[in-house]
Amino acid sequence: MTATGEAIDRRGFSLAQYVICLEGIVWREALRFIHQRERFVSALVRPLVWLFIFAAGFRQVLGVSIIPPYQTYVLYEVYITPGLIAMIQLFNGMQSSLTMVYDRETGGMRTLLVSPFPRWWLLTSKLLAGTLVSVLQAYVFLLIAWFWEIEAPPLGYLALLPALLLSGFMLGALGMLISSLIKQLENFAGVMNFVIFPMFFASSALYPLWRVKESSLLLYYICELNPFTHATELIRFALYEQINWVSLGVVLGCTMVFLFGAILAYDPARGFLARRAGPAS
Amino acid sequence: MKPFELTDTSALEIDHVSHRYGARVALDDVSLTVRQSSFTVLLGLNGAGKSTLFSLITRLYAIRSGQIRIFGHNVANEPGAALSKLGVVFQSRALDIDISVRQNLMYHAALHGIASKRARELIAQVLDRVAMTDRSLDRVGNLSIGQMRRIEIARALLHQPRLLLLDEPTVGLDIKARGDILDHVRRLTTVEGIGVLWATHLIDEAGAGDDVVVLHKGRVLAHGALGEVVGGSGGSDLRDAFNRLTGAADQDELESAR
Numbered sequence: 001m002t003a004t005g006e007a008i009d010r011r012g013f014s015l016a017q018y019v020i021c022l023e024g025i026v027w028r029e030a031l032r033f034i035h036q037r038e039r040f041v042s043a044l045v046r047p048l049v050w051l052f053i054f055a056a057g058f059r060q061v062l063g064v065s066i067i068p069p070y071q072t073y074v075l076y077e078v079y080i081t082p083g084l085i086a087m088i089q090l091f092n093g094m095q096s097s098l099t100m101v102y103d104r105e106t107g108g109m110r111t112l113l114v115s116p117f118p119r120w121w122l123l124t125s126k127l128l129a130g131t132l133v134s135v136l137q138a139y140v141f142l143l144i145a146w147f148w149e150i151e152a153p154p155l156g157y158l159a160l161l162p163a164l165l166l167s168g169f170m171l172g173a174l175g176m177l178i179s180s181l182i183k184q185l186e187n188f189a190g191v192m193n194f195v196i197f198p199m200f201f202a203s204s205a206l207y208p209l210w211r212v213k214e215s216s217l218l219l220y221y222i223c224e225l226n227p228f229t230h231a232t233e234l235i236r237f238a239l240y241e242q243i244n245w246v247s248l249g250v251v252l253g254c255t256m257v258f259l260f261g262a263i264l265a266y267d268p269a270r271g272f273l274a275r276r277a278g279p280a281s
Numbered sequence: 282m283k284p285f286e287l288t289d290t291s292a293l294e295i296d297h298v299s300h301r302y303g304a305r306v307a308l309d310d311v312s313l314t315v316r317q318s319s320f321t322v323l324l325g326l327n328g329a330g331k332s333t334l335f336s337l338i339t340r341l342y343a344i345r346s347g348q349i350r351i352f353g354h355n356v357a358n359e360p361g362a363a364l365s366k367l368g369v370v371f372q373s374r375a376l377d378i379d380i381s382v383r384q385n386l387m388y389h390a391a392l393h394g395i396a397s398k399r400a401r402e403l404i405a406q407v408l409d410r411v412a413m414t415d416r417s418l419d420r421v422g423n424l425s426i427g428q429m430r431r432i433e434i435a436r437a438l439l440h441q442p443r444l445l446l447l448d449e450p451t452v453g454l455d456i457k458a459r460g461d462i463l464d465h466v467r468r469l470t471t472v473e474g475i476g477v478l479w480a481t482h483l484i485d486e487a488g489a490g491d492d493v494v495v496l497h498k499g500r501v502l503a504h505g506a507l508g509e510v511v512g513g514s515g516g517s518d519l520r521d522a523f524n525r526l527t528g529a530a531d532q533d534e535l536e537s538a539r
Binding site for chain 2: 012013014016020021023024025027028031036107111112113114116117118122
């Protein structure tokens, strides 16, 4: 009937159309973000509470010795800042996963999945959109932290960007995978208890792992195996203009596995969606 | 208005499709066709399998047995080509209420790879078609349910599909809004040649000249022009025919259970 109709008939979309689709999904996420400012503010308040209150309280208790990437003794606030950035991304990833469950119930997710673009592209675009929001949140947090005299080298802020994109993508993909497993819009508490808290506490976000090792070797290994530890370390090293290769490898690997899993889970032929007990109605 | 060409291909062909959720059979060997330029009413009570059927056509669930073709494109093998010809109005709200009508439609255009210049032209067309041009900058949350439904239809028509699926589109509407929506969609079949599959449990939404499919407990009990379905059942009108067909089916079920 029209040019667009015929173009699609001749099999597939052009690269430019893939980009249009991606832009549209990112743009919608940006609009949603602008309209839900409370969500943004509450996402910022959480790490700031940790920074201003928790870190201040523990400052005298926990001294942090010189460990890479730091070259001097650092204050506890400085130590936990990268961990709090990773926490922002963790919450963001889990929250967008819950929006997907919510979207699935309202029809927003259906609208997305009925798009003729391949599903892996739709899901990757959605992940990227969520990641960009978390990157913005992380930088706003760092700006506030800067006034609290937590300053990284100027180039560190730039080096942080790719690290944030990668860790945001990993945590978002994990959230997406979890969202495919959640049947209904359950409360956030379940995800909090079983995903967010264990991941956050069994990691290097709040304490260096050598301290954990002193108290429990088993816990130390668990922390080392936790992808969240590596997201934190990737961010920590990047902020000081360094690369932690092990963490980079782990985060890259986990991103691939989680993303692949999420795409499989949302694939109608193999996914969990079809195995559910049918539509909500 | 543009003249439309009719080819032999059906807009939608559902060929021996079955689907089960665990042990519960939701669809049992369902076959039906929606002709181009036709208004087909899929009539069934709640739980008849209408929503499952829609989820299969839109590829939300995988088709385990049987085939679904949209203008000859198999949904399982060529989802891109099939879905690009399909517009859907879901039972649940699919619009984002925080943003404007136009922003919602722009998002939908992007999901179909339509560049923004072309998208603006198309948005103007579809809004005009549902008589909502003056509301394009309004927040969706400020619209009435009837107006939202019209925007949902505009959204479904934006990428110029040749087949339109509507799942209980008049739920929650008053009589006037219901009539308006029905008129709008009927006009699409006659003026633009779009094939429509209209799922409902409201018998009076089927009119003379429509095709009717009676779906009951996952099985197609009757399929054909309204007159044929009524005549075939020996009923006096569609309501009577529906009651006779579903009553007989329930009776059979009871007897076979004994």
